[in-house]
Amino acid sequence: MSRIDTADAVVVGGGIVGAFLALRLAEAGVRRVVLCEQARLASHGATSRSGGLLRLHHTVRSDTELAARSLPVFEQWADVIGGDCGYRRTGFLQLVGPEYAQALAANTAVVATAAGPGRTEVLGLDDVRRLYPGLSLDGVAAAAHEPDGGYADPVRAARAATTAARRAGVEVYEGVRVHEVLTASSQQRVTGVKTTVGRISAPLVVLASGAWGTGPAAGLGVQVPVTARRIGLAQARLPDVGRRAGPASVPTCIDDTTGSYFRPDGTDHLYFGVPSHPDVALGHDVAPLTAEEISSALEAVARRVPAVTTAHLTGTRAGLDGYTPDKRPVIGAAGPDGCYLALGFSGGGFKTAPAVADLATAEIVEGQAVAGKAEQDLLRPYRLERFDTGRQIVPEAPYARG
Structure with missing residues (x-):
């Protein structure tokens, strides 16, 4: 050197x-x-291996504050950083069951304080269906919406x-x-x-x-x-019925009721997380996602995006991330x-x-x-x-x- x-x-x-x-x-x-x-x-x-989700909604105030300070950078990337980060404004939804409706309202209020009231709102389920007709809301009791949420290419x-x-x-x-x-x-x-x-x-x-x-x-x-933990991400191409509804009919979403997250990619594909958290050893190859892991993740996502039921898997990624207690x-x-x-x-x-x-x-x-x-x-x-x-x-x- x-x-x-x-x-x-x-x-x-x-x-x-x-x-x-x-x-x-x-x-x-x-x-x-x-x-x-x-x-x-x-x-x-x-x-x-990141899904690239951009959202403000968190359950810890300091996390929300950091996200609120960061989102404008992604939105104005060409001017403040240069080039293109792949930011796409799809809207973001946080979905919860009935026992967490009050928590969702409290966390949404924190977002409004940190980023401004126009950045988030608690939506009625009829409004969610109107905005995102590609979603099924069975088992969902409350939804927080961020119109500027979406994703970027990590x-x-x-x-x-x-x-x-x-x-x-x-x-x-x-x-x-x-x-x-x-x-x-x-x-x-x-x-x-x-x-x-x-x-x-x-x-x-x-x-x-x-x-x-x-x-x-x-x-x-x-x-x-x-601790090093294995993480997974997969991509599926929606069938014709999903494409007729349009990619915009599905937002970037975290669904607490099923433990899943997903986002569109601007075409006819959908990215979704594949839960996979066993500890792994550094210096060794990370095992590819298994058919069982992918099938379980697809089943969870299909509860929210019915078109996924007949989707065609087009790619997977497995890697690792560092997790604290x-x-x-x-x-x-x-x-x-x-x-x-x-x-x-x-x-x-x-x-x-x-x-x-x-x-x-x-x-x-x-x-x-x-x-x-x-x-x-x-x-x-x-x-x-x-x-x-x-x-x-x-x-x-x-x-x-x-």
Whole structure:
């Protein structure tokens, strides 16, 4: 690594979170930022297997706030980032059963406070049927609607953010894995990283590589409770009856009554999640989705989208993501000076990446003193210390599935 062996910051992980962090650090004046990705950009980790849902509705206020700060970036991507992230405004629905109708109203009110009343509303079921005639609402008691919700293409977004980072001066290393974070002999300060192609000296290292970040952190004596779990996504082509109803007849949706999520893709296809959460070992190939897993997921989605009953499966993806015990990320400084964590997003990193990068960059560049500001209070719930102090994140108005 003779061309560049020193930097002012090294960001580890080339998914959407790492790409945004590298971009924002460079824009904030950090002169030499190196982004290291162990595989091809946005092709190996959670970003490449994300469904790309863009929604504000959550059961934790701080999650809602981060999503509300991030959605405008996706909406105005060409102007604020450049290129195309694949954002499509389909509308978003959160569906719940009767026992969670009050929780849905409470969470919708939080969205309205965070993002403005025009961003969300509780809809009557007749209105839902009118807007989205491709849906069946059997077993649904309440629905929250976000007219600006939808989806984007996670891989396209991550690569566009990386292109913007390059324009800002970031050096991008693909196929370069970080094995170890180096420190001074006193172990009090980060001095760089050891990679598969040599060392990079740097006073700041940001670990944003999902489950893979736990190894380098552990080498610093920092134990991050992030577990690698298998995740799945599939795509089906709707039959003629579904196409006659039109792709727009189905929104982006999370259905708490069946534990499923799905979204259109702008043509005659539908993406849907395939529940698959066994722990997996890093460094091993992730097993493809099984016929039983896909069949079970299709059955759940078909309860909401009847056209799926005779849909033709056209693709699947299996990968892994890093999950914490409370299914929320770890964000903040940890261990020796100069080490910062942004990992363990537990399936929720894509839609909040712009806000996380903005707030984390402010902390890194301006110092922990800014943590007293109102904006930085949003990151307080996500500190690593919560797992040692018994302050794990608990939903204020939970649903059956969190």
